[in-house]
Amino acid sequence: MKKESVKKNFIYNILYQILVLILPLITAPYLSRVIGGDSIGIYSYTHAFANYFVLFAMLGVNNYGNRSIARVRDNYDERSRTFWSIYAIQVILTFVLSIAYILYIFLIKPDHSIIYFFQIFYVISAGLDINWFFFGMEKFKITVTRNMLIKILTTIAIFIFVKSVNDLWLYTLIISAGTLISQILIWPFLIKNVSIYIPNLNDIKKHIIPDLKLFIPVIAISLYNIMDKLMLGYMSTYEEVGYYEYAEKIAQVPVTIIIALGTVMMPHVSNLMAKGKLDECKRLFDKGMLFVMFMSFAFTFGMANLSPDFSIWYYGSHFARCGLFMVYLSPVIIFKSWANIVRTQFIMPAGQDNIYITSVITGAIVNLCLNAILIPKYAGIGAIVGTIFAEFSVFFVQFWETRKQIVFGKYLKYASVFCIIGIIMYISMYFVGKIETGLLISIVLRFLVGAFVYCLFAIGYIFHLRKKDVVVNEIIESIKKKLIKQ
Secondary structure, X not given: OOHHHHHHHHHHHHHHHHHHHHHHHHHHHHHHXXXXXXXXXXXXXXXHHHHHHHXXXXXXXXXXXXXXXXXXXXXXHHHHHHHHHHHHHHHHHHHHHHHHHHHXXXXXXXXXXXXXXXXXXXXXXXXXXXXXXXXXXXXXXXXXXXHHHHHHHHHHHHHHHOOOHHHHHHHHHHHHHHHHHHHHOOHHXXXXXXOOXXXXXXXXXXXXXXXXXXXXXXXXXXXXXXXXXXXXXXXXXXXXXXXXXXXXXXXXXXXXXXXXXXXXXXHHHHHHXXXXXXXXXXXXXXXXXXXXXXXXXXXXXXXXXXXXXXXXXXXXXXXHHXXXXXXXXXXXXXXXXXXXXXXXXXXXXXXXXXXHHHHHHHHHHHHHHHHHHHHHHHOHHXXXXXXXXXXXXXHHHHHXXXXXXXXXXXXXXXXXXXXXXXXXXXXXXXXXXXXXXXXXXXXXXXXXXXXXXXXXXXXXXXXXXXXXXXXXXXXXXXXXXXXXXX
């Protein structure tokens, strides 16, 4: 795989990941005013419930399938056999869990059962989700174009058809059915990459245990990414869930931009490790860490400054509480981004799944305990505190367990400098915010000044590092060559 392909895949995956988040954010100001916080909370709560059925249907296939395909992608017959053997597990589980979900709705008859019912298309979509195959093949463009089309169409449909609080069922149907359609549209591309193969029981059995093993971190992560909303809805109010949901959507955007690199690099590094190219893997890890440090501190301090005013301008004055939530969520960007790079560029490609499993189980336990203690008294703030400590726990365990294999000393030294630069940026934005202007103008001015100050100091520091770090010098020389060509 040529380096240029990795760079293109990085761009494609940023588009893929951001589209999943950005288009819902485009509709968010409209929905917050049309259907209100309580309805948003109901949708978020039912979607979180349906998501557990999807998680059990998919098991650990997004990571396991991705890595498995990456290792055999150069062998057409083995690739076909591997795909159908893993997919057989996925489709059987989806069928069973879809039946279970329907029985729950009609036998238990939960509140807002009509909203639960329209989430069924989302549950069924798990049986057609083969994104993991194309990620393993490093063909990200296919998933980007499909998602772009469907996400844009569902966004348009929301603006056309959702007009009042009574249209919550219609909003749910549009999103749920859109997810199903997007999964269907990717299947024609599969034919060119695999041959038809009917797996036998032995083919399937050899994938069950490793797939289940990587399901443990999936379910553990869900406990602090999804269970937050379920616990918040149960112990507090649907409106508080709505505030938390919208704050998390904004906070997830910078994280998504950063971890897009990890999603692209995992299959690439897995393939390199399978070929024994360990020096190349280390060089890519160094580049990944520098990128993550540069970006994570910029987004963390920038979001902490802009969030209170941004939430009022974007969602409306009645969503001001979202701004407070976003400020508290900002440190998660650092912990989540760093842990992602270590996981996707070292732990997972090296097959050290136990470290990954231990870290996320630790995070899940921390989150559940803190949620149970804090949510009844502090509602959404309690859920956020639980999330922060959970993400820190995951980050700490992964770094601690790999400390003898990865020299983190220089990364922590670099990080301390980027942190100081982030603080300088925050202070500059704070003083710009004292200038009396309109709300939107103030947000834009602070963003521009903050970006300029951060880039000025950070780029200066990176140029200083070129004398001490071969990889940094390599990055700078590569950028210079590209600029000269242009």
